Amino acid sequence: MRYIQEYRDADAVRRVLDEIHRITTRPWVLMEICGGQTHSIIRYGIDQLLPDQIELVHGPGCPVCVTPLELIDMAIAIASRPDVIFTSFGDMLRVPGSKKDLLQVKAEGGDVRVVYSPLDCLKIAKENTDREIVFFGVGFETTAPANAMAIYQAHRQGIGNFSMLVSHVRVPPAIEALLSSPQNRVQAFLTAGHVCTVMGYWEYEPLAERFGVPMVVTGFEPLDIVRGILMAVRQLEDGRAEVENAYPRVVTREGNTQAQALIKQVFTDCDRKWRGIGPIPNSGWCLRPEYAEYDAALKFDVGDLEVTESPLCKAGLVLQGRLKPDECPAFGKECTPRHPLGAPMVSSEGACAAYYQFGRYSK
Amino acid sequence: MCLGIPAKIVEIYDEGGLKMAKVDFGGVYRETCLAYVPEAEVGDYVMVHVGFAINVIDEQAARESLETLLEAGLIDEKTADHLMPD
Ligand code: SF4
Numbered sequence: 001m002r003y004i005q006e007y008r009d010a011d012a013v014r015r016v017l018d019e020i021h022r023i024t025t026r027p028w029v030l031m032e033i034c035g036g037q038t039h040s041i042i043r044y045g046i047d048q049l050l051p052d053q054i055e056l057v058h059g060p061g062c063p064v065c066v067t068p069l070e071l072i073d074m075a076i077a078i079a080s081r082p083d084v085i086f087t088s089f090g091d092m093l094r095v096p097g098s099k100k101d102l103l104q105v106k107a108e109g110g111d112v113r114v115v116y117s118p119l120d121c122l123k124i125a126k127e128n129t130d131r132e133i134v135f136f137g138v139g140f141e142t143t144a145p146a147n148a149m150a151i152y153q154a155h156r157q158g159i160g161n162f163s164m165l166v167s168h169v170r171v172p173p174a175i176e177a178l179l180s181s182p183q184n185r186v187q188a189f190l191t192a193g194h195v196c197t198v199m200g201y202w203e204y205e206p207l208a209e210r211f212g213v214p215m216v217v218t219g220f221e222p223l224d225i226v227r228g229i230l231m232a233v234r235q236l237e238d239g240r241a242e243v244e245n246a247y248p249r250v251v252t253r254e255g256n257t258q259a260q261a262l263i264k265q266v267f268t269d270c271d272r273k274w275r276g277i278g279p280i281p282n283s284g285w286c287l288r289p290e291y292a293e294y295d296a297a298l299k300f301d302v303g304d305l306e307v308t309e310s311p312l313c314k315a316g317l318v319l320q321g322r323l324k325p326d327e328c329p330a331f332g333k334e335c336t337p338r339h340p341l342g343a344p345m346v347s348s349e350g351a352c353a354a355y356y357q358f359g360r361y362s363k
Numbered sequence: 364m365c366l367g368i369p370a371k372i373v374e375i376y377d378e379g380g381l382k383m384a385k386v387d388f389g390g391v392y393r394e395t396c397l398a399y400v401p402e403a404e405v406g407d408y409v410m411v412h413v414g415f416a417i418n419v420i421d422e423q424a425a426r427e428s429l430e431t432l433l434e435a436g437l438i439d440e441k442t443a444d445h446l447m448p449d
Contacts, residue, residue, distance in 0.1 A: 003369040003408055003420055004389075012438045019437055089413065117414020119381075119396060139413075142367070145399055146415040153381070194367045197410060197418045220367075227432075249425035250367075250410050250418055259399045259417060 003249070007221030016226040017049050020233055027053040028236050029185045030229065031178070031321050033171060034192035035062035035349025036220055042354040044222045046229075054233065057185070057321030060174055061192050063139040064091045064347035065319055066274040067167045069307045072097040075136050075165055077302035079105045079112050084300075085128060087121045088136040089143075090114040094346045098308045118143075118150035118164075125154070125162040134296045137164040141195045144168055144285060145259035148266040151287065151294050163296040166287055169272055171195050172203045173283035179211045183322060188232040190218040190225070193247045198263075200255025204243045212241045219247040266291055275343065276309075276316030313342035318351055325352040326360055367410040369420055370395065375405055386411060 032038055038058045041047050047056045060066055076097045079086035086102070093102045093114065106112040111131075115121055118135055125133040137147040147164065154162045171192060178184055191204055196217045204215045214235035218228025228246040235242060245251055263285070272284025287295050312330040317323035325331055325344065335341040337356055344350035354360075370386035375397065377383065382397040386409065393414075397403050400416045409416035432438045 002371070003425070009438075012432070015437045016432070019435075116393070117396070119414060142412050142417070145417060146396075146413045149396065149398060149415065153379075157379070194410070194412065194417070197367065246428075248428050249421050256399055256417055258401070262399075 004221060007219070007223040009223060013222045013226050016223065016230055020054070020226065020230050021051050023230075023237055024051045024053055024233055025237060027055070028187050028233060029055045029057060030188045030190060030232055031057045031059045031186040032190040032218070032225075033059040033061040033175065034190075034195070035059075035065070035347065035351065035354075036194075037061075037190060037192070037218065037225060038351050039349065039354045040220050040222065040225055042358045042360065045358075046222060046225055050229070054229070056229075058318070058324075058351040059178075059189075059321055060274065060277060060319040061140065061171065061195075062319070062344060062347050062349040062351070063143070063169065064095055065315060065343040065350050066169055066277065067092070067095070067138050067343070068273045068275050069098060069309060070273070070305065071165065071167045072101075073099075073305045073307055074297065074302050076100060076102060076105055077305065078134055078165065078296060078300050079110045080108075081132075081300070084132045084134055085111045085113060085124060086134050086136070087113050087115045087124065089138070091347050091349075092136050092138060094340065095343045096310070096340055096346070098306065118146045119153070121150060121162060122153055122157070122159055125159050129161060131161065132299075133162045134300075135162070135164045137166045137168065140169055140171060140192070141198045141263075142192075144263045144267065145198055145256070148259075148262045151266050151291055152262060154294060155291065160293075163294045163299045164287070165296040166267075166285070167272070168267065168285035169274065170283055170285065172207060173280050174274070175204070175207055175215075177277075177280045177283070178320065179207070179213060181320075183320075186213070186321065188214040188216070188236055190228045190232060191215050193217055193219040193224070193251060196247070196251045196255065198256050198259050200253050201243050201245065201251065202253055208241050208243050214241050215243045217243070217245045217247050217251050219250065274319075276313075276319050278316075310341040315342035315344050315352075318344055325355040328352070332356060367412045367417065369408050370411050372397075372403055372405050372407050372409060375403075384416070386416075
């Protein structure tokens with residue numbers, strides 16, 4: 001497939017890695033924000049091919065992992081109602097709530113369906129006018145254009161039996177929170193290529209300048225990733241802290257302005273709690289008051305929910321890059337993809353799942 | 364969820380006022396919404412996320428960035444030819 005195969009060319013990747021080895025003179029800590037990149041890095045063993053001085057820490061960019069437990073429990077409560085068809089991206093079904101997951105709701109007779117696109121929910125709504133269709137609207141800036149369009153179209157077409165449980169999160173406030181933490185060790189960021197496809201990378205320029213930290217927009221294939229690392233290390237070695245684009249075939253500085261316009265029309269900034277990490281000011285998107293009738297959290301009264309995390313799970317530390325998944329005592333023992341204790345073991349973007357899937361059992 | 368996949372547009376049509384397309388993910392065909400890439404044409408490659416094209420892949424930028432690698436000696440001519448087929 002065009003634009004995939006050529007960026008997996010082993011010879012090209014090796015040469016870029018050689019160049020990283022050649023220019024590295026000191027220890028550096030880099031964070032890849034996006035869980036999709038974490039999976040590529042672990043799958044291709046890129047972290048093991050880097051000079052010993054370069055440490056890659058895995059960031060919080062796993063939407064499934066950071067969706068707050070309260071919302072997972074709320075989703076489970078809504079999905080259990082007989083009048084509801086609950087729809088979601090597949091990844092969310094196995095995320096552990098306080099007592100069970102959405103897959104269990106389905107096994108118990110709940111109508112839980114995986115959709116490919118949020119627009120599918122509108123079709124389901126039109127075919128089932130006697131039921132309430134609820135979509136679990138999670139994700140970073142990448143899924144926001146799709147979710148915003150579903151709301152906008154439901155409104156335009158007057159579809160009243162559709163609503164969304166919204167849990168959108170944004171990358172720049174998370175980077176700011178990480179860099180403001182006294183425990184921060186990260187010296188450069190590989191920023192998430194597809195978040196930037198939508199939003200552009202102008203939002204990162206004030207952050208790079210204020211914290212003196214290089215940020216390189218990076219793609220997902222091996223050649224894209226080593227290129228992003230090379231550009232970041234070069235900046236660190238030169239003492240520069242700029243925003244650079246290692247993914248120009250897909251990302252522009254201004255991003256997709258039409259998508260941004262619809263996101264702005266439907267969503268507004270709000271504070272958001274990140275699972276395992278805690279509240280981050282202004283780090284989320286919620287529905288604007290004009291679209292309140294599509295807010296599932298307002299439409300369904302689920303009463304008071306008591307939430308409890310597994311005491312063994314160290315996902316918060318993993319998501320902040322302070323613990324490697326295989327350093328969690330439960331990793332591969334009490335916690336496996338079949339019996340996950342935390343979301344990072346479930347998601348196709350979770351760091352724990354990446355370590356497990358690609359056989360990183362020992363340190 | 365954030366892993367976009369490149370796909371080639373094979374057919375464009377209108378559905379309820381939305382610009383939609385049939386796209387080819389290397390042999391697997393799916394429906395994708397083109398509302399955010401109104402300039403996209405049949406034959407273009409787009410980056411697809413959860414049923415939406417979020418950008419048209421810039422062939423020119425792809426070539427230029429590979430040429431930078433070539434000039435820096437990070438890839439050789441043979442690899443470049445392989446990376447930039449005409
Ligand atoms: S290995 Fe399991 S228990 Fe440990 S942090 Fe990851 S998800 Fe949580």
